[in-house]
Amino acid sequence: MNWTMQGRCWKFGDNLSLDDDILEFAKVFVGGVRVSDPNYLKKHVFTNLIPDFPERAKPGDVVVAGKRFGQGNPHIYGLLGMAGLGLGLIAESVPHFTYRMIVAAGLPSLPFFNDIGAYVEDGDELRVDFRTGEVENLSRGVRRESDPLPDALRDIIETGGFLPALKKRLTDVKTIE
Amino acid sequence: MGMTLTEKIMARASGRGKLRAGDIVYPEADLATIHDLYVVEADRQLTELGVERPWDSERVFVCFDHDTVPQTVAVANRAKKIREIVKRWGVKHFFEPGRGQGHVFPMEIGLVKPGACVLAYDIHVTNYGAVGCLGLALVFEFPAVLATGSHWLKVPETVRIELSGELPPGVGIRDAAARIIHEIGPDAADYRVFEYTGDALAHLGVDARVKLCNLPIEIGAKSAIVPADDVVAAWMRERNINGFETIKSDPDAEFAETYEFDLSGMEPVVALPPRPENVAPLGEAIGVPIHAAYLGSCAADQYEDMAEAAEILRGKELAPGVRMIVTPGSREVLARCVEDGLMDVFCEAGAMVGPPGCGPCAIGRGGPLADGETCIATVTRNDVGRMGSREARIYLASAATVAASAVRGEIADPRDFLA
Known part of the structure; x- marks a missing residue:
């Protein structure tokens, strides 16, 4: 797990919706069945806002969003797609279901970076340490800090998200018994 | 510093003496609830995890309330499969269609009691707050609860809502509940528990309290609860439900915010x-x-x-x-x-x-x-x-x-x- 990322800043505004802006919900269905494979979902991330986003985004790039990133019906698929692209996330705020889903998707994040929008612009080069909460804007020579995710949740992300962490938990329990 | 009702319930369910909002804990469910639309998927997910049956079949609740009367043969076949799964799991609290809505009747039969911690697949579990029970939804992460009895939760902050006055004629408690979520709004509600207090509760029975506890989830609240009081105790006694405590927030508990609403000023919305x-x-x-x-x-x-x-x-x-x-x-x-x-x-x-x-x-x-x-x-x-x-x-x-x-x-x- 790489907790330090360096890459392009993709800056978005407030209130990005899970089911439309981040990943159009209809795209989740293949033959009527929901797909949760990040390698499939990553092809549809943000395409309603930037049609060629999946081709242009590179691992290590960081999405910087405004307030209430991931509002709407709690569907995890867009966040799985972001993890599939190898992106990091900084948001000014996220609703609580999205906070959970960030962890479940295994997405390195700083989800409550209150004023980050004032210090970065789209296209800036960022270096982010998701363990410490430190963000360095290499294009502007600015350094800012926010609270990182709690250790317990970073452990889940480190393990790969919800299902791998749950499998590990079940194995650990069996080992103790 | 004392604890809120939510902190107390989560501390007890997590085997911890003291908790503060923001702590990450693994509370064990007193009851884990799922409905008919999710059973087949849950079984598939558990199978993928190598789990044969839920962690404690005595604490699993399954009811048919979404597809009560199948409209197609496909739905009827799924219902048949659900019954097979429930039998294989050995679910103690299984209810056939017609028994009721899963966020309503468990209160009437004492399956959900004051002070309990219920973990649910469905977000409207917050209804149980009407009898002083803390209902918390986990949606897509619910397999963790079925497999182990718990899952990680951040202890939410509590917003205290003080209600005074009585509703005017023709104004329903639903009107008041809608006005309250509108005034508080999604930003202040997010990941918080709405705890209702105040003189008005003396006139509000369990049915009315359900409305107060149902609506906040729509704007992102984590849960809602009315501390059990004499009104709830009497409602329980009418139904021969015993063996519960009526716990409340400590006087010096920390609330994120406090709002006051006068029900006598409410209008239909x-x-x-x-x-x-x-x-x-x-x-x-x-x-x-x-x-x-x-x-x-x-x-x-x-x-x-x-x-x-x-x-x-x-x-x-x-x-x-x-x-x-x-x-x-x-x-x-x-x-x-x-x-x-x-x-x-x-x-x-x-x-x-x-x-x-x-x-x-x-x-x-x-x-x-x-x-x-x-x-x-x-x-x-x-x-x-x-x-x-x-x-x-x-x-x-x-x-x-x-x-x-x-x-x-x-x-x-x-x-x-x-x-």
């Missing part, structure tokens, strides 16, 4: 399509023609809701071109409606009474809306497509307003019907 937080004075929607009216869903299917609507409908008929569906929340509610003559009122008015359960709130099951239709309903949400067609419009309102509108054929003020 509607939530305009397509968001539950689009709450507006009823006057803004008066006269909108409707095709359908629906009374039910876990937000309004208890006896008081039925009585509120029947008071308006008594001796009247539905307007031409309007159909109305009523789904009582449980067998108990249905029986009481029959006993007290409410069924006669619904029948004579021309309303159809459906089986206890979620009714058309579950994406139109048992009565979907057609393209271009408008419905006034007591359902939980009014998103595009919530009751059928994506081209239909849903206005959310109190039971009384739904009944008044069904009689008038357009959205109407229930106060016009009161002598």
